[in-house]
Amino acid sequence: MKQIIELITMELEEAFEKAGYDRSLARVTLSNRPDLCEYQCNGAMAGAKTYKKAPIMIAEDVAGHWESGICIVEAVKPGFINIKLDEGFAANYLNQMAADKNLGLETSEKQEMIIVDYGGPNVAKPLHVGHLRAAIIGESVKRICRKMGHKVLGDVHLGDWGYQMGLIITELKKRKPELPYFDESWQEEYPEEAPFTISELEEIYPTASAYAKEHEDYRDEALHATWMLQNGNRGYTALWKHIVRISVNDIKKNYEKLNVEFDLWKGESDAQKYIPDMIKGFKEKGQAYLDEGALVIDVKEESDTKEIPPCLIQKSDGASLYGTTDLATLIQREADYRPDRVIYVVDKRQEMHFTQVFRAAKKTGIVREETQLRFLGFGTMNGKDGRPFKTREGGVMRLENMIAEINEEMYKKMAENRMVDEEEAGNTSKMIGISAIKYGDLSNQAAKDYVFDVDRFTSFEGNTGPYILYTIVRIKSILNKYQGQGGSLEGLQCTGTGTAGGKALMLEVCKYNAVMETAFAETAPHKLCAYIYDLANAFNRFYHETKILAEEDKEKQKSYIALLMITRDVLESCIDVLGFEAPERM
Numbered sequence: 239m240k241q242i243i244e245l246i247t248m249e250l251e252e253a254f255e256k257a258g259y260d261r262s263l264a265r266v267t268l269s270n271r272p273d274l275c276e277y278q279c280n281g282a283m284a285g286a287k288t289y290k291k292a293p294i295m296i297a298e299d300v301a302g303h304w305e306s307g308i309c310i311v312e313a314v315k316p317g318f319i320n321i322k323l324d325e326g327f328a329a330n331y332l333n334q335m336a337a338d339k340n341l342g343l344e345t346s347e348k349q350e351m352i353i354v355d356y357g358g359p360n361v362a363k364p365l366h367v368g369h370l371r372a373a374i375i376g377e378s379v380k381r382i383c384r385k386m387g388h389k390v391l392g393d394v395h396l397g398d399w400g401y402q403m404g405l406i407i408t409e410l411k412k413r414k415p416e417l418p419y420f421d422e423s424w425q426e427e428y429p430e431e432a433p434f435t436i437s438e439l440e441e442i443y444p445t446a447s448a449y450a451k452e453h454e455d456y457r458d459e460a461l462h463a464t465w466m467l468q469n470g471n472r473g474y475t476a477l478w479k480h481i482v483r484i485s486v487n488d489i490k491k492n493y494e495k496l497n498v499e500f501d502l503w504k505g506e507s508d509a510q511k512y513i514p515d516m517i518k519g520f521k522e523k524g525q526a527y528l529d530e531g532a533l534v535i536d537v538k539e540e541s542d543t544k545e546i547p548p549c550l551i552q553k554s555d556g557a558s559l560y561g562t563t564d565l566a567t568l569i570q571r572e573a574d575y576r577p578d579r580v581i582y583v584v585d586k587r588q589e590m591h592f593t594q595v596f597r598a599a600k601k602t603g604i605v606r607e608e609t610q611l612r613f614l615g616f617g618t619m620n621g622k623d624g625r626p627f628k629t630r631e632g633g634v635m636r637l638e639n640m641i642a643e644i645n646e647e648m649y650k651k652m653a654e655n656r657m658v659d660e661e662e663a664g665n666t667s668k669m670i671g672i673s674a675i676k677y678g679d680l681s682n683q684a685a686k687d688y689v690f691d692v693d694r695f696t697s698f699e700g701n702t703g704p705y706i707l708y709t710i711v712r713i714k715s716i717l718n719k720y721q722g723q724g725g726s727l728e729g730l731q732c733t734g735t736g737t738a739g740g741k742a743l744m745l746e747v748c749k750y751n752a753v754m755e756t757a758f759a760e761t762a763p764h765k766l767c768a769y770i771y772d773l774a775n776a777f778n779r780f781y782h783e784t785k786i787l788a789e790e791d792k793e794k795q796k797s798y799i800a801l802l803m804i805t806r807d808v809l810e811s812c813i814d815v816l817g818f819e820a821p822e823r824m
């Protein structure tokens with residue numbers, strides 16, 4: 239379905255033209271003065287100079303040529319055109335939305351292949367709150383793209399190939415030198431069972447990392463082990479596979495708790511095989527040059543206002559770098575999926591890295607000129623003290639502990655007046671907990687830092703996930719009670735409400751397709767949050783002002799119920815795209 243605003247614009251263009259003015263003046267926006275009107279057009283003001291007429295005269299001309307029934311227009315001084323939607327038209331629009339499986343949202347004209355690169359956890363290091371934002375925002379971006387009808391693949395892009403692997407191998411060798419992985423003469427198969435558990439692995443890495451900082455020989459050994467692994471040492475490769483497998487199992491469990499799912503579990507290691515040919519190509523085509531022994535690609539552009547250093551491809555000792563891997567990953571993605579768009583959801587402190595990689599990829603022809611490479615950088619999640627979020631003891635907060643803490647908080651809140659059994663209360667508090675975490679994050683513009691405030695995020699009042707869920711549950715409960723009174727939810731039509739609160743709610747619901755399109759065009763989940771907050775407020779106002787279940791006029795009641803159903807559907811569609819869901823009751 240066309241957006242309401244487009245429909246009004248089309249009618250207004252006609253009126254401008256009939257009145258003898260240019261159609262392009264008919265630009266419609268949401269009203270700046272919702273107390274006076276719902277939409278507005280300032281075209282008469284804009285046209286005053288061209289037509290050498292007072293704006294109000296133009297506005298009156300246009301209003302005089304208005305013939306459409308979809309809204310009421312009014313010319314007001316000094317020359318605004320105020321617009322109010324006809325309630326019957328809005329009701330009809332809602333009924334059409336309700337009858338459409340996509341709730342009136344038209345999918346994008348051209349279906350794109352989109353890869354969303356988010357997550358970026360590093361193998362053998364526990365997921366911590368720093369990974370939370372990538373997961374939450376990336377998951378939502380992926381779902382928004384999918385909602386718009388695109389083919390989308392979410393890729394976790396594991397950090398599974400760096401120095402941390404060498405560190406773990408070195409530490410294991412120190413602790414268990416008898417393992418076959420370290421026996422160069424070992425010919426047989428290696429054991430299937432890993433020689434460590436996930437908790438050992440998580441202890442090994444920080445220990446090794448700290449030790450290497452103090453001990454040069456150890457660090458050299460770890461660097462050498464990294465090199466051996468990267469050059470195909472058989473024992474180290476077998477050990478590496480254990481590390482990745484054990485770690486990925488654990489990482490998956492954590493993402494599951496957050497309702498985050500990846501289609502691709504690729505890692506930096508998967509890109510390595512493309513590197514030698516890539517570098518050869520750069521050299522042959524003269525795209526890269528040696529600078530003090532290092533191979534680099536120049537990515538400066540004339541319009542740059544700040545210094546953009548060259549993209550480093552290979553260090554003088556032959557080692558490749560983070561950028562090399564990202565370029566090779568683009569080759570692999572181009573070969574496997576030929577994406578039209580790749581969206582990277584990564585900490586905004588990596589912006590320079592991505593500017594260099596994107597430019598190098600375009601310049602060397604790794605991706606096509608028309609391929610969109612988009613960096614969606616996010617800010618830091620801070621504690622109430624305004625510094626990066628930590629545990630009470632000041633350590634790095636593990637993701638699973640944080641989730642558990644929030645769930646417990648929700649459980650406590652629910653225990654106060656709950657009527658459901660233990661199991662349901664447990665599940666429900668998890669659902670609400672996730673909404674608190676995700677909404678708390680997504681309701682901020684991604685690039686901004688934000689304060690993770692447990693008390694505020696878990697509150698059932700205000701701009702929070704639990705408030706949204708509470709609203710949905712309230713609607714569901716009214717619908718259940720309506721059915722309990724013998725009402726049927728089949729075939730209901732909205733015919734309007736006749737109240738200001740009802741009209742305001744209808745208008746909000748009607749905006750759904752416009753908001754989703756904007757959220758996609760701007761890669762901005764926070765716009766969806768702002769929308770459902772307004773929508774939930776509009777519903778709650780309507781609910782408090784209106785007798786719904788006690789309404790005696792049955793036809794009127796049916797119209798209310800139809801409005802409630804579409805409100806629920808729109809809210810549920812939005813939270814699904816944000817990556818959480820509502821319980822049946824709470």
Ligand code: ARG
Nearest residue numbers: 355358359360395397564584
């Ligand atoms: N593993 C990286 C880190 O911890 C993030 C990866 C982001 N994605 C990418 N394609 N570089 O910083």
